[in-house]
Amino acid sequence: MSLFHYRGRPGHFKRLAEVFKDKTQGFGDRLDQIFGTADSPITDEQIEDVENILLSADVGVQTTFKLIEKIKESTQGKRVLTSYEVRKMIHEFLLDILNDNQHKVVMSAPEKCPRVIFIVGVNGVGKTTTVGKLAYRFGKEGKKVLICAADTFRAAASEQLSVWAKRTKTDIVKQESSSDPSAIVFDAMNAGKARNMDIVIVDTAGRLHTKKNLMQELEKMKRIAGRQVEGAPHDIYLILDATTGQNGLIQTQEFFSSVGVTGIVVTKLEGTAKGGIVVAVAREMKIPILYVGIGEKKDDLIPFSPKDFVDSICS
Numbered sequence: 001m002s003l004f005h006y007r008g009r010p011g012h013f014k015r016l017a018e019v020f021k022d023k024t025q026g027f028g029d030r031l032d033q034i035f036g037t038a039d040s041p042i043t044d045e046q047i048e049d050v051e052n053i054l055l056s057a058d059v060g061v062q063t064t065f066k067l068i069e070k071i072k073e074s075t076q077g078k079r080v081l082t083s084y085e086v087r088k089m090i091h092e093f094l095l096d097i098l099n100d101n102q103h104k105v106v107m108s109a110p111e112k113c114p115r116v117i118f119i120v121g122v123n124g125v126g127k128t129t130t131v132g133k134l135a136y137r138f139g140k141e142g143k144k145v146l147i148c149a150a151d152t153f154r155a156a157a158s159e160q161l162s163v164w165a166k167r168t169k170t171d172i173v174k175q176e177s178s179s180d181p182s183a184i185v186f187d188a189m190n191a192g193k194a195r196n197m198d199i200v201i202v203d204t205a206g207r208l209h210t211k212k213n214l215m216q217e218l219e220k221m222k223r224i225a226g227r228q229v230e231g232a233p234h235d236i237y238l239i240l241d242a243t244t245g246q247n248g249l250i251q252t253q254e255f256f257s258s259v260g261v262t263g264i265v266v267t268k269l270e271g272t273a274k275g276g277i278v279v280a281v282a283r284e285m286k287i288p289i290l291y292v293g294i295g296e297k298k299d300d301l302i303p304f305s306p307k308d309f310v311d312s313i314c315s
Helices: 012-021 029-036 044-056 061-074 081-102 128-142 157-168 180-192 210-229 248-260 277-285 306-314
Strands: 115-119 145-149 171-173 198-202 235-241 263-267 289-293 301-303
Touching: 012 044, 029 044, 029 263, 029 306, 044 061, 044 128, 061 081, 081 277, 081 289, 081 306, 115 210, 128 145, 128 157, 128 235, 128 263, 128 289, 128 301, 145 157, 145 180, 157 171, 171 180, 171 235, 180 198, 180 210, 210 263, 235 248, 263 277, 277 289
Parallel strands: 115 198, 115 235, 145 171, 145 198, 235 263, 263 289
Antiparallel strands: 289 301
């Protein structure tokens, strides 16, 4: 049983808590294994164990060292910290990091134009599925949404998006898999304006910044969108697979420097007992975490809440 017993509100907290509760090697569980009772004094050996747990949970080297330094400073002058106090310090430290960037406002589209969102990321992170889930979520908010199937590199992407469009009752613009993605973006921008859409979500092919031709293609798509819709793309969401660990931080750095990123969507959170990459990305990149994916259903994409997230992984 955890040293902390949070009374999380129903809904998002409950669903996040359920993601981590069965992961016996999760962050909170491993802390429980090294700590004694709540009033037990913390030892140097336990502090070292905390450091190893933070690193293995993908929290990041710099974040881990900063937190451990803070804990050690608090023990100076022969002051003894209890397990409860250290657990509380970890919770507050992680929460401060995540809260630091969440106040950033996502850019809105001009009043008479659709808001255009580009979805980017490497292969296999769940971009296409996230597009479908975003369409469903925006639709529930009363928005008119159009999906642009601009991933012509992967043969099944268009078909997969068509299934999501049907499932979420969302309009879609697509062409043959061999088509020029910029041409599809052109059609989608015009369709978005003609149909008075509130949001156009553009699914793009998986790519790395080292693939020069694919990055040039993405830049071309951005230019086409900007010519048809003022200020587009208004947002660029990077999709990160939570199970990739520190590779997720590297991907964020690469995409941010290459194409710009306005927000992060973390997928497959249900597939990892760690979750620390969320903290590492927030601290290192200063980019807001917008949503987290916790399953395969259309409503398994929930708005990111720093408090709910930290409560869940620490409990």
